[in-house]
Amino acid sequence: MSEVVSDPLGLSPEQREIQAVCREFAEREIRPVAAEVDEADTQTPLELFHKAASLGLTSFMLPEEVGGGGMTDCLTGCIVQEELCWGCAGIGNLITSGGFFAEPVVELGTDEQKRRWLEPIAGERPPLTALATTEPGSGSDAASIQTTATRSEGGYRLRGQKTWISNGGLAELYVVFATVEPGSRSRGITAFVVEKGDPGVSFGEPMKKMGQRAIVNAEMFLEDAELAEDRRLGDEGQGFYGLMRTFDRSRVTLGASATGIARAALEYAVEYGKTREQFGKPIAEHQAVAFRLADMATRVDAARLLVHRAARRLDAGEAVPAEAAMAKLYASEAAMWCTWAAVQTLGGWGYSREYPVEKWMRDAKLEEIEEGTSDIQRLIISRHLLT
Ligand SMILES: Cc1cc2nc3c(=O)[nH]c(=O)nc-3n(C[C@H](O)[C@H](O)[C@H](O)COP(=O)(O)OP(=O)(O)OC[C@H]3O[C@@H](n4cnc5c(N)ncnc54)[C@H](O)[C@@H]3O)c2cc1C
Structure with a gap:
């Protein structure tokens, strides 16, 4: 694809540099193993994760104060995400998964908490991390969580069950959302950092799933997990705000991940269309095929433009829930x-599984579901229009 397609609105020299690093990493390291990782299912490629870490790709988005790359803007996050997910969405999302944990820590945590939990992620052998809000009875309606945090002598006691947690069981650190005031919906929701080895914390078996299999998903059980007071991020009741701020950003970078998948599909279809012949000519010379390719290219560009617009406005300090949802x-x-x-x-x-496109189709489906389904994005956009 031309540079115009991959750089619609102008990138800084630093952004171009990290884009080139990611593009090369995706081509050389991710693409060659993507099918194998998919077939293996639930075997997270940790070596690859650590290789990416050695290039700074797991920590570029963390503040310099904690040893991160200091490229904290959302647009850079989108550029990285598109390139890595062009290689494989599961592996790309695995590499950048630290950002999902870090966001509420940055948003709500004290300086001491940021140092404690973000410095290891910025290190040479970063631990995997996770964010846990979804429960068996609470998905789209995130304010309806039932996991409770009750005051105890030393701090809090957490009780409840989380599900679908990406990196669940493998991650060392989790931001967990629980309510200190059951029945109050968003008012009581509070964020805590839970460590894998904390007493009362356990995990289910890896869940079998359609795509993005480089990432393990599991249930998380909190059975009177005792947490010290200093595990709480922000004040009681600030958790929902922290979660929504996290989603405002992560929905945009997820859009970039989807753009990477779409671009991979477009490029592959164009090349195939030029070489596969039927009825005496390349299939791309049949207008029905050529027009489909044109529609693909238009959607890839439109997706990137919407993603970059939302990212730039977020980086300018604007609250953009509707643009992020779009x-x-x-x-x-x-x-x-x-x-x-x-x-x-x-x-x-x-x-056929011999070609990568069926995997990309399975991978793409998740993008319409996690961090709010397409229906929920429409709900956010329509509320914005109607209020
Ligand atoms: C692979 C994978 C990874 C995930 N990773 C994580 C993670 O790391 N951490 C985490 O906390 N969660 C994670 N999730 C959970 C994910 O965010 C939820 O699955 C998602 O928010 C949808 O919730 P649900 O599955 O309970 O569906 P439901 O909320 O039960 O929705 C079912 C259907 O009803 C529709 N619906 C619901 N409410 C409305 C409404 N008001 N208007 C219109 N339609 C509506 C939905 O769009 C959907 O089509 C992950 C999920 C998957 C599949």
Whole structure:
């Protein structure tokens, strides 16, 4: 693809540099193992994660004060995410998963808490981390969580169950959301840092899933897990605000991840279309195929433009829940559509596991679900329109 496509609005020299590093890493390190990791299922490629860490790709987004790369802007996060997820969405999202944990720590934590939990992530052998809000009875309605945090002698006692936790069981550190005031919805929600080895904390078996299999997902059980007072992030009741701030940003970077998948599908379909011949000419010379490629390219560009717009406005300090929702909604649906279109363009071979496009289609589906389904993004956008 041309530079115009990958750089619609102008990037700084530093952003171009990290984009080039990520592009090369995705090409050389991620693409060659993506199918194998997918087939292996639930075998997180930790070596690759640590290799990415040695290049600063797991910590570029952390503040310099804790040893991170200091590229804390959302736009850089999007550039990294698109390139890595072009290689493989599961592996790309694994590499940047520290950002999902770090966001509420940065937003709500004290300087001491930031040093304590972010310095290890910025280190040479970073631990895996996770964010746990979803529960068996609480998904889209994040304010309805039932996990409780009750005051105890030394701090808090957490009781409840989380589900679908990315890196669950493998991660050393978790931001867990619990309520100190059951029944009060968002008012009582409070964030805590839970360590894997804390008494009362255990995990289920890795969950079997459709795509993005480089990341393990598991249930998390909190059975009277005792936490010291200093594990609480922010004040009691500030957790929901911290979660929404995290989503405002992570939904935009998730849109970038989806754009990476869509771009991978487009590039593959274009090359295939130019070489596969039917009825005496390359299939891309049949107008139905050529037009489908044109639609794919248009969606990839539109997705990136929405993602970059939301990122730039966030970086300018604006609250942009509707723009973030639009970016995630459009980009994830573009990824789903473009991967479908790539499968269609390859015909029977698109359906074969020998080619990567069916995996990309499975990977793309998750982008429409996690961190708020497409319905929830539409809810946010329509509320913005109607209030
Ligand atoms: C692979 C994977 C990784 C994940 N990683 C994490 C993680 O690391 N941490 C974490 O906390 N969670 C994680 N999740 C959970 C994810 O965020 C939830 O699955 C998602 O928010 C949807 O919740 P749900 O699955 O309970 O669906 P539900 O909320 O039960 O929704 C079911 C359907 O109803 C629709 N719906 C619900 N409410 C409305 C409404 N008001 N209007 C219109 N339609 C509605 C939804 O759009 C959906 O189609 C992960 C999920 C998956 C699959």
